[in-house]
Amino acid sequence: xxSLYHDGQTVMHRLPASAKxxxxxxxxxxxxxxRSIPLLALxxxxxxxxxLGLGQPLRVAIRPLIPILVTILAVxxxxxxxxxxxxxxxxxxxxxxxxxxxxSVTVTTSISDFIAVITRAAMPLERLxxxxxxxxxxAVGLVVRFIPEIMTRYDAIREAxxxxxxxxxxxxxxxxxxxxxxxDADSIAAAIDARGIRGx
Numbered sequence: 001x002x003s004l005y006h007d008g009q010t011v012m013h014r015l016p017a018s019a020k021x022x023x024x025x026x027x028x029x030x031x032x033x034x035r036s037i038p039l040l041a042l043x044x045x046x047x048x049x050x051x052l053g054l055g056q057p058l059r060v061a062i063r064p065l066i067p068i069l070v071t072i073l074a075v076x077x078x079x080x081x082x083x084x085x086x087x088x089x090x091x092x093x094x095x096x097x098x099x100x101x102x103x104s105v106t107v108t109t110s111i112s113d114f115i116a117v118i119t120r121a122a123m124p125l126e127r128l129x130x131x132x133x134x135x136x137x138x139a140v141g142l143v144v145r146f147i148p149e150i151m152t153r154y155d156a157i158r159e160a161x162x163x164x165x166x167x168x169x170x171x172x173x174x175x176x177x178x179x180x181x182x183x184d185a186d187s188i189a190a191a192i193d194a195r196g197i198r199g200x
Contacts (some may be wrong), residue, residue, distance in 0.1 A: 004064060006107045008055040018120075020105045027101055031094045037086070040093035047100035054107050061107075064151065068099050112161035153180050 007013075012020070031043060052061060072095045080088035119137030126133040157176050158168040166172070 004103075004106050005110050006054060006056050006060075010054055010071055010108065010110065012050065012054060012108040015108075017109045017117045018030065020109060021117055024101055024105050028098055031098055035090050037089055037093065040090060040097065044093050044097040044100065047097045047104065051100045051104045051107070054104060056107065065099065065103060067151075069096075073097060153177055 017048070025108065027043075029033070034040065038072040072092060075095065076088045079091050115137040117137075119133045121129065122133035122136040125131050125136075128158070154177055157173050157180075161168040161172065
């Protein structure tokens with residue numbers, strides 16, 4: 001499977017994974033403590049500058065964000081219809097700024113670092129007997145790794161439709177995508193169990 005991680009030497013790349021994840025959580029809280037449109041716009045511009053300054057080609061940087069941007073636009077549209085332009089603007093700026101910083105963290109943090117940080121963070125819950133920290137870390141790592149894989153399969157299914165002279169539609173693309181993803185998940189789960197990776 002491919003990863004969203006992009007190697008580089010930027011400040012974000014050099015920060016510890018724990019600091020980036022903690023900063024992301026604090027940033028998310030601060031975003032939802034303000035309704036100032038200028039402040040939220042500034043936050044969006046700042047996170048956009050960080051993301052676009054990570055050394056990726058522009059097309060590579062933008063492509064993974066498209067599905068999330070479409071979702072944000074749908075949410076903004078609903079707010080515009082039911083709650084007015086101010087609420088729609090606040091929501092759109094918040095979500096976009098959060099998406100850009102989250103993407104920056106994902107692009108600059110390797111899967112192994114993600115797993116290590118999440119596992120350490122879950123250790124107190126393991127001591128209480130509530131869960132296995134290693135399982136939580138592994139689950140988060142797999143989710144991060146599955147994102148680009150799902151996008152690759154989506155593109156492949158759309159290209160297969162076009163090759164047959166068919167127009168790709170949501171109804172004919174989503175179903176095979178879900179089936180393929182579930183098959184991958186079953187295969188990965190079986191491999192994990194066969195190697196005894198998950199906590200006992």
